Amino acid sequence: MIIKDRKELEVKCSPVSVKEGEEIGVRLLHELRESNNGIGLAANQIGINKRVCVINVKEPLVLINPKIVEKSKEQFIFPEGCLSFPDSKIKTTRYQDIVVEADNHSGRLSFSANSKDINDAFECVCVQHEIDHLDGITMFEREFKSEPLVRGVNAPKKIGRNEKVTITKGTESKVLKYKKAEPMLGDGWTLSI
Ligand SMILES: [Zn+2]
Numbered sequence: 001m002i003i004k005d006r007k008e009l010e011v012k013c014s015p016v017s018v019k020e021g022e023e024i025g026v027r028l029l030h031e032l033r034e035s036n037n038g039i040g041l042a043a044n045q046i047g048i049n050k051r052v053c054v055i056n057v058k059e060p061l062v063l064i065n066p067k068i069v070e071k072s073k074e075q076f077i078f079p080e081g082c083l084s085f086p087d088s089k090i091k092t093t094r095y096q097d098i099v100v101e102a103d104n105h106s107g108r109l110s111f112s113a114n115s116k117d118i119n120d121a122f123e124c125v126c127v128q129h130e131i132d133h134l135d136g137i138t139m140f141e142r143e144f145k146s147e148p149l150v151r152g153v154n155a156p157k158k159i160g161r162n163e164k165v166t167i168t169k170g171t172e173s174k175v176l177k178y179k180k181a182e183p184m185l186g187d188g189w190t191l192s193i
Pocket of ligand 1: 081082129
């Protein structure tokens with residue numbers, strides 16, 4: 001049973017031993033497989049308020065007591081969903097690159113959306129989304145709000161040719177440089193900003 005109550009999901013999870021974390025990880029991966037379309041799940045989404053989450057984009061990944069220890073200045077906008085809120089699809093702002101430490105991984109884990117493979121962006125966003133869950137933060141708190149159009153000094157800056165943007169067409173989305181995305185706009189692709 002996946003918890004869908006926002007108030008319940010706003011509780012911060014507590015640290016866990018690696019042994020207990022591994023058991024929770026197995027349950028989470030099982031729930032995630034049952035969900036069919038999910039790519040990540042945090043323990044508090046199944047009512048266990050412990051710091052364990054799983055991500056399954058390229059391969060199954062269990063994170064016990066994960067912490068983001070480095071993040072890039074660069075951020076990007078990405079279409080996001082959540083198993084706890086199946087009817088909501090929103091655009092969020094996420095860090096382009098992050099480095100994570102977790103008690104069940106000896107080395108540091110790096111995730112970057114700055115890649116030709118869209119799965120890298122999904123994985124990078126998913127890790128941030130799941131770690132947020134453990135801190136009682138839902139995707140709604142990361143929602144990208146478009147700035148009101150202001151002319152003059154506060155006018156939003158033009159998108160740079162080398163700036164990364166997210167474009168979407170139906171359920172498909174890609175992250176790529178604006179100069180590559182620009183010719184595709186109008187061909188059914190729209191800019192996600
Ligand atoms: Zn979620």
